[in-house]
Each structure stands twice: as C-alpha cells, then as structure tokens.
Amino acid sequence: MKVFCNGQEQELTPGAWVTDCLNTLGLDPLSVVVECDGKILTREEYASHELQDGSVLELIRFVGGG
Amino acid sequence: MLTIAGRKFRSRLFGGTGKFSSPEVMKEALEASGCEMVTVALRRIDLNNPADDIMSVLDRDRYLFLPNTSGARDAAEAIRLARLARASGGGEWLKLEVTPDPRTLLPDPIETLKATEELVKEGFKVLPYMNADPILALRLQDAGAVAVMPLGSPIGTNQGVLTRFQVEIIISQAQVPVIVDAGLGAPSHVAEAMEMGADAVLVNTAIAVAGDPVRMARAFAMAVEAGRIAYEAGLGAVSKDAAASSPEDGLGFLR
Numbered sequence: 156m157k158v159f160c161n162g163q164e165q166e167l168t169p170g171a172w173v174t175d176c177l178n179t180l181g182l183d184p185l186s187v188v189v190e191c192d193g194k195i196l197t198r199e200e201y202a203s204h205e206l207q208d209g210s211v212l213e214l215i216r217f218v219g220g221g
Numbered sequence: 222m223l224t225i226a227g228r229k230f231r232s233r234l235f236g237g238t239g240k241f242s243s244p245e246v247m248k249e250a251l252e253a254s255g256c257e258m259v260t261v262a263l264r265r266i267d268l269n270n271p272a273d274d275i276m277s278v279l280d281r282d283r284y285l286f287l288p289n290t291s292g293a294r295d296a297a298e299a300i301r302l303a304r305l306a307r308a309s310g311g312g313e314w315l316k317l318e319v320t321p322d323p324r325t326l327l328p329d330p331i332e333t334l335k336a337t338e339e340l341v342k343e344g345f346k347v348l349p350y351m352n353a354d355p356i357l358a359l360r361l362q363d364a365g366a367v368a369v370m371p372l373g374s375p376i377g378t379n380q381g382v383l384t385r386f387q388v389e390i391i392i393s394q395a396q397v398p399v400i401v402d403a404g405l406g407a408p409s410h411v412a413e414a415m416e417m418g419a420d421a422v423l424v425n426t427a428i429a430v431a432g433d434p435v436r437m438a439r440a441f442a443m444a445v446e447a448g449r450i451a452y453e454a455g456l457g458a459v460s461k462d463a464a465a466s467s468p469e470d471g472l473g474f475l476r
Binding site for chain 1: 237238239240241247260261262263264265266268271274275276277286288289291304305306308309310311376377403423425426
C-alpha cells in the first residue's frame, strides 16, 4: 500500500503500523511527532495505530528557532 | 530571582537556537550564555536527511525547552503547532508567535489574543510574542499569559529597543514578567532593556550570527547582568540642565 509522508509517497506492507513506517524511514520515534490524517498521535499510539492505504502523515521534529 | 509560572530562573537571558553554523557552536554558545530556557521551532523532517537532528546535542535537564509557533500566520495554525509541540514532548511552555506578514514578521495582535485564550484553556503556559502595545499586554495578561514578550524591533533586524516608550509603559503596568524579545542586536541593547526594568530578554540572531558566537554569548550574559544590577541599584534622574559633579563652593581663591 501507499502512504504519504511529508508529501512523499512511501510504499509499505498492508497493515503496517506507524512504528513500521518510522523504521522504514530510519527515524527515531522519540524525536518525531506524527500527525496522521489530521490527528496528532501520542508516542504510545505509534505501535498500535494501523496505517491505511492513502494515509497522509506529517512527521515533525524540533529544529533550531528563535 | 526571576519566577515565571512558578518556575525560577537564575539567568535573565533566554537563548534562541536558530541560525547557528553548527550544533556544536550552538551548544557551546548556549553554555557560555548561562541561559536556562531556549526556544525551539517545529518543522517537517527532511526525509532525505533524517539524521539532521540538531536538538540531539541539547541537554533537556539543563534547558527548559520553549517551543515556538514560528511560521503560524493565524490563530488556528499557531494552535496546531502548539499541540504538535506538546505531543513532541515539549511540555506546556509555549512561545506564541503569529506573524502573517513575512516582510515585517510583526505579530498579529488579534490572532495572538485569540490563540492565547484557547491555549490557556488547554493548559499551556503561554508567552506571547507581541508588538509593544501596552493595552494588548494587559489583554494578554488578563487572558492568562504567564509572561508577555514585547518586541524591541522586528525579528532578526539587530536594531535594538526602538519601542522604548511603549515598553516602559508595559513594564510599569504588567503583573506578569516582561521579556523583551526580537531585534536586540548588541549587548548595549539588552543592557538598555534590563536597565528599564525588563524581567528578561530573549536573544537569538545577534549571538548566532556573530563572528565568535561563544564570546558574544558571554558578552550578552554580562550585559544582562549589568543592566539588571543597574536597575536594582536605581539609576540617577535624567535632566536637561547640567549639574556639576564637583563642589560649587570653595572657588573664591580663583577670582
């Protein structure tokens, strides 16, 4: 199935969880906040939130700023 | 000692984390500044360069993170960023920024007030970045802001405290700490703000883009301390007419 991460298409196994997606992208779950289809997920939900074909994810982190 | 929302700060200098040439320089400069609270922003991860995580060098036990909502153009965008910051483990503290005009980056007072009202309800400790408007400062305070952050001059301009008259009124009226933010480009600028009675200042650009950010951070820290001590010591009155420092009596032998 296909999901969209930060606007980029990403191929994942059907039934993948958010954790699987982060692993595929090489991202540390502790440094990422995930918004999936407009809903902000808690870290605990990463391992239990099943992605759907066409899911839209925003993967956000802290960066330097004033 | 400065207290904001029940938390005590020894340093009255808050640091920004943007624009540094490297994470190592940022870390060293922040250490030299002595600051205990640092602002951070939220952005999409660059999936082509996912290891680029500059925040990993900052010790969360040493610094209180103050996530900002930079990039938000209205209250709704700021609220979305605030919720993301909290979900990122950023805690309840928030520097609220709503800047619809990319040319001036001046804050929108109406959207800032709306967002403050909502975010206070949601349990955030809101520190709104605001234009130096004394009435707005009172409105934000009444809405539950834990501090107000009037600008000295527009973000990143290094022009200093162009808003002196209004900031003085804000300081004289505020029941919450006043943190002068934005445009403070030299240690003399922060000394001026602190001499006026500001509770703290926030500096990012002037330190980050200095030739030697680590030494500049130290210079800003010294200026903040000097300005604060001068304020507490009580500055002499300003007058138009000269007043001799040496005794006026005892000159009879000259004439």
